[in-house]
Amino acid sequence: MDFSNVSLARLAVHYVGNKNNQQPLLVSKKEQSLDEEYRGKFSQILLEKFSNSYERYSFHHLSSLNYNEVYNFVAGIFSGPETFQQQSSQMATHLYEVSLHPKIKPGELYVTHFTDIGVEDQKVEGIGLFKAETKSLFVELDPSDTGLDVYMKEGLEPSKIDKGCLVLNIGPENGFELIIFDNAGKGEEAQYWKDKFLGVLIRQNEFLHTQGFLTLTKNYVTRHLPDEFEVSKTDQIDILSRSMDYFKNHDSFNKSEFEQEVLHHEGIIDSFRKYDEQHRRNNAIGSNDHFDISPQAVKKQSKVFKSVIKLDKNFHIYVHGSRDLIEKGFDKEQNKHFYKIYFDEEK
Numbered sequence: 370m371d372f373s374n375v376s377l378a379r380l381a382v383h384y385v386g387n388k389n390n391q392q393p394l395l396v397s398k399k400e401q402s403l404d405e406e407y408r409g410k411f412s413q414i415l416l417e418k419f420s421n422s423y424e425r426y427s428f429h430h431l432s433s434l435n436y437n438e439v440y441n442f443v444a445g446i447f448s449g450p451e452t453f454q455q456q457s458s459q460m461a462t463h464l465y466e467v468s469l470h471p472k473i474k475p476g477e478l479y480v481t482h483f484t485d486i487g488v489e490d491q492k493v494e495g496i497g498l499f500k501a502e503t504k505s506l507f508v509e510l511d512p513s514d515t516g517l518d519v520y521m522k523e524g525l526e527p528s529k530i531d532k533g534c535l536v537l538n539i540g541p542e543n544g545f546e547l548i549i550f551d552n553a554g555k556g557e558e559a560q561y562w563k564d565k566f567l568g569v570l571i572r573q574n575e576f577l578h579t580q581g582f583l584t585l586t587k588n589y590v591t592r593h594l595p596d597e598f599e600v601s602k603t604d605q606i607d608i609l610s611r612s613m614d615y616f617k618n619h620d621s622f623n624k625s626e627f628e629q630e631v632l633h634h635e636g637i638i639d640s641f642r643k644y645d646e647q648h649r650r651n652n653a654i655g656s657n658d659h660f661d662i663s664p665q666a667v668k669k670q671s672k673v674f675k676s677v678i679k680l681d682k683n684f685h686i687y688v689h690g691s692r693d694l695i696e697k698g699f700d701k702e703q704n705k706h707f708y709k710i711y712f713d714e715e716k
Contacts, residue, residue: 371487372416377408379453379482383461385500386475387468394465396458412483415499418533419548424577426569427544434544437568438463443496443536443545446482453482460498467565476502477525486537493538500532500562501525502553532562546572578657579616579666586612586631587674589644597640603695608632613674616667624658680708 380401386392403411428440435441442456442463457480464478481497505526510517531552539546547569551562563569571577590608594600611631616622628638649656696709 370419372413372420374485374487374492375412375416376484377403377412377481378484379450380408380411381454381457381480383458383478383480384475385461385464385468385478387471387473388465389469389471389473392475394461396461397454400454412481414528415479415481415497415530415533416483416535417528418530418550419535422548422550424548425572425574426547426549426563426567427540427572428547429544429568429570437544439498439567440544444541446496447494447538447541450482453480464500464566467561470561473561474502474531476500476531479530483535488537488539495538496536498534498536498567499530501529502531503529505529534562534567544569573657574663575661576663576666578660579622579663580670581654582622583612583616583666583670583674585645585648587670589641593644594637594640598637601697603697609674613667613671616662616670619662622658622660622662 380403381397382401383397384393384395386394388394428434428437428443430437430440439460442460445456446453460480461478468475477500479497479499479501481499483495483497485492486495504523507522507524509520509522511520512518533550535548537546537548547567549563549567549569553562587609590605590612594605594608608631612627615627615631628641632638632641648654694711698707698709699705700707
């Protein structure tokens with residue numbers, strides 16, 4: 370997505386307390402005004418949170434989308450921008466009604482209406498929902514007859530907003546397309562933002578397919594494979610390295626091709642298929658043996674595909690290249706294992 374030409378068309382701010390803790394709900398009666406200069410800066414700070422988000426969500430309801438409150442409020446703004454203030458007030462009320470867990474923090478709800486969001490080759494509208502639960506302390510200096518007076522104020526630091534959701538005006542019949550962040554993690558008190566307030570489901574796309582299969586492969590090689598076959602640590606690293614090379618060097622994924630190029634042996638291939646099938650059954654995931662590979666997901670997963678051999682508490686060997694350049698042996702005199710490493714130059 371491209372946020373460089375985004376305009377902040379409308380802004381509303383409401384205070385949403387914790388209903389269970391008897392904290393108040395304060396709903397603004399009019400939109401907020403910002404100077405043009407600050408509108409641009411405010412927009413960029415808010416939207417920067419979504420620049421590295423590749424997971425997509427959609428509004429959802431077991432019966433019908435018509436029963437999803439936020440979906441209806443957002444759809445109302447897209448179809449009638451003049452209703453923005455009314456719809457944003459209803460969003461704040463809805464958030465207040467679901468803020469029942471005792472650990473949910475109070476804070477300001479910022480509702481924004483953006484235009485000119487670049488998505489591939491088109492410009493789309495977006496509704497941003499942001500909740501600020503963490504305050505920062507600011508210092509102001511005012512000149513006076515005696516020098517400078519110091520004032521302390523508590524307020525919002527936009528770059529530290531806790532929760533956010535950007536609803537893109539794409540595919541309204543399928544629940545729109547959303548991007549979400551939540552700095553609170555995955556505790557019970559954090560789930561209310563996605564589940565109780567927004568009511569969303571994650572959308573399957575090439576990023577999730579790529580990330581999911583690489584995670585599955587890593588878990589199989591490091592956890593399951595050693596229990597079923599006699600494999601050394603260097604053999605495991607070799608398979609992980611070939612797995613990552615496959616995803617880096619192909620534009621699309623073909624499971625049969627992957628198995629032959631990466632796993633090689635029929636016994637391991639058969640074992641991997643059974644592991645994959647069991648994983649899909651346990652997690653209610655459908656079969657997907659072909660998909661486009663997401664370079665962003667490959668880059669992200671490469672950070673956790675660390676090929677490391679940990680030797681007691683003395684050494685860590687990081688293996689990035691050919692498995693043929695490292696050998697394992699046993700020294701009978703020392704009664705210890707050893708690794709022999711071949712290289713051309715030391716840096």
